[in-house]
Amino acid sequence: MEIPSKYLEKAAEQIATLPGIGKRTALRLALELHRRNADELRVFVEALVELKTKTHVCAICSNISDDPKCSICSDEKRNNSLICVVEDVRDIMAIENTRSYKGSYHVLGGVISPMDGIGPSDLNIDRLVERSLNPEIKEIIFAVSPTMEGDTTNFYLFKRVNRPGLLITALTRGVSVGSELQFADELTLSRSMEQRQEFKLAF
């Protein structure tokens, strides 16, 4: 399919570099942007430019922030002796949404995945090791995705940060709350069984 304008083609090619966007969708989006008036397109483009020029990566936890230190790391009410290790900024948002965690975070920027060519040196691990050496840190919580790559990453991180006096925990894996047991996959169900906990009455 020949695109009638090389600028349209270039825009579509750039849009197609985004994850999950194929060539056809990219062309559709480029045409939609072309249809907008100059002001609308300026607002759109400015927002993308400012995404890079006006944001910071938090010097402590690598969260995205409008300040050099993110709002979580600068919040004195939070318990900075806990570090919750996540893959991505969106994971922070998801955990914050639960309102059940009041410690600090550490964004890895992904998980170790040899298949995708992502090794430990591509991730924000050295900084985590550095932070973990601070004697004020009491617990590190691994909260990466429950996948093979996540497990590999947890294993690697454990080897790097483990030291006497530091508690290392991981999110429990189990049957989702509100789902039906019969629909849980075998691996989840067997892990849930292995890691079963003592049942306590809440009152």
Place this chain on the structure above:
Amino acid sequence: MEIPSKYLEKAAEQIATLPGIGKRTALRLALELHRRNADELRVFVEALVELKTKTHVCAICSNISDDPKCSICSDEKRNNSLICVVEDVRDIMAIENTRSYKGSYHVLGGVISPMDGIGPSDLNIDRLVERSLNPEIKEIIFAVSPTMEGDTTNFYLFKRVNRPGLLITALTRGVSVGSELQFADELTLSRSMEQRQEFKLAF
């Protein structure tokens, strides 16, 4: 879910204005763009800016082009007595891809759709009527989508451009080539039956 940076939020909001992109996907794409280095983002943004500043809308057919007159309208080998009316630039690409049409085009920019608030005045129809008055035009081919909205548009266009000596045709609707008859929908099948053509041996 609270986004930790207002610039990240703004970028995600802008990306979510694109058709078919929800809030979650927009955030994912914004984070992906944030992860890129400044040069990569500059290339991306420039391609979007040039999409507007360096392209033209063909003065004749409204195709997108790098010149004021598109490559199809300026091609002297094409038969300019035929106008094929399409909704979108992508339809031109699809028809060009068949290599079976050598006339000119006219991009409407959509179809009449009262449900979406799109009336005749929102489409590039007046220019088509103007073009159709040229006595050199012998045939106008309606090639909009075979939907209710497409049918409405064809009906409206017919009323506007019909004049003695001008042949008005529409793409045939029928069973897709290579598909199985039993899987064709009822409407397509019944139209195919009504519009059946005399069978001729090709040799």
